[in-house]
Amino acid sequence: MNGPAILLPCDPLAPHRTDGHFADEASVARDLGGVTALVDHDALLAGDAAGAVRRVPRGLRAAWYRGWMVPSAAYAELARALEDRGCTLLTTPGSYTAAHELPGWYEVFEGATPPSCWLPGVGGAPSYADLAAAAGRLGGSGPAVVKDYVKSRKHEWGEACFIPELADTAALHRVVARFVELQGEDLAGGVVLRAFEPYAASGGARSEESRVWWVDGEPVLVTAHPDWPSPPAGRPVADPDLTGVRPLVHALGCRFVTTDLARRSDDGRWRVVEVGDGQVSDLPRGADPASLLAALITC
Template sequence: MPAPAIIFPADPLNPRRPDPHFAWEARTLRELGGEHHLVDHDGLLAGRAEEAVRRVPRDAGPLWYRGWMLPSARYADFAAALAARGGNLLTSAPGYATAHELPGWYGVFEGATPASAWIPSEGPEAPGPAELAEAAAQLGGRGPAIVKDYVKSRKHEWHEACYVPELADLAALGRVVGRFVELQGEFLTGGVVLRRYEEFEGADVPAAGPLGTNGAARTNGASGATSAAGAAGPERADGGAPGSGGRAVEARV
């Protein structure tokens, strides 16, 4: 098999060059003798896959995608548009969906990732009290948790739409979940996930900046900002949850 080329997102302001976030990777690839192509990420998100891949040469052969996350359906359109031009994404659309959305990968990592329960949804509609109570019961019915969808949380609205101090308080759980769904709106992916809130082991070194004082850094279980073939990016090195302090000895990836 010929060496795969790598597809990067194009710079929205200059589509002939890579997105600045990935420019150093593209440059390193060129220095190593590799080949890269560019794709219009905004076009992919808007459902214009055929137009978005027009800068990828025909019969490009095997391809890796290294770029911003895409919804699973948009990635499938991406793969199909490349296949129509003779390109082959080495991470298939089903493989991407499995790695990208929590229910797909959870069984592989169960026991090494916070315990989770999820409620599928056909759209941005909050689960009812009975569904939330059942999901909370799957996590033991008590203790703190975070709310997210199959891909992302809203950790920057931590107390409003992410963190649940006590699962047994179903009224508070319903408020946080309802606000999360409201804020996610049309971008809600898959459904609502409850993940057990866990403390990371922390060092006795205060974190710099606004995170505060000594203490264990915490994981919120949220997906990272970027993705390579569906893999979630790393959590902040200094911990996770807004308001937590200290440096984490452990890190979530």
């Protein structure tokens, strides 16, 4: 097999084995004729990039990473450590940041995704004045959500995610401050405010999202979002309209990305809820990764 290798995180308690969360992907990749190797995610986050890649054979030439999220700076260190072993990550550090962090992809997808603005991290919650100015850039009123450059805290919806009214600066500051507090050292980049859009729900109160996996600008797999329960037996994953999304993915120019899509409840339009780097996007439980991995190891 001369195609790219797949690098996966090792089990922290058994470093010679694949982390159990990614073991099925490793098995499928090998069944397809691909080559896999292990990366120590804990060592990478601890600042030891050289140690993190010590189990990667020298001379693999090219590889994709498929594993847990890593900060953009750590990903750049990973890329450098692999280059020292003769292996090039096919997602460059610049492309990783562009797809992984909202400020990197927002301009391309503006108009297809909820209006957003952001405040770079300054070590704490933004001031009342800065938040009021940011709210003004979103129109000054209406509901919104808060997140950082990468993730929200939607499971603490009323406490640290949903803002009922942007014009209520005190409430806005309270929710944002709580979000920043809960994120702690995991806060990625800074604070993002996004206009809230209601999405259609199916079989429950939560909106249903589809995750589309793109390799070199082509959709190779559509799954449910990992946070959405698997569709009931006999009901397929929602099939989003990709007509307007495909050219945006091409314009972003990143080789391996995901787009999370949901249908707006008021007009039925498909909207881009999030964009992500495909290497660190999670597959929902039970999804078959074969078509995705086949595309990765043959490109």
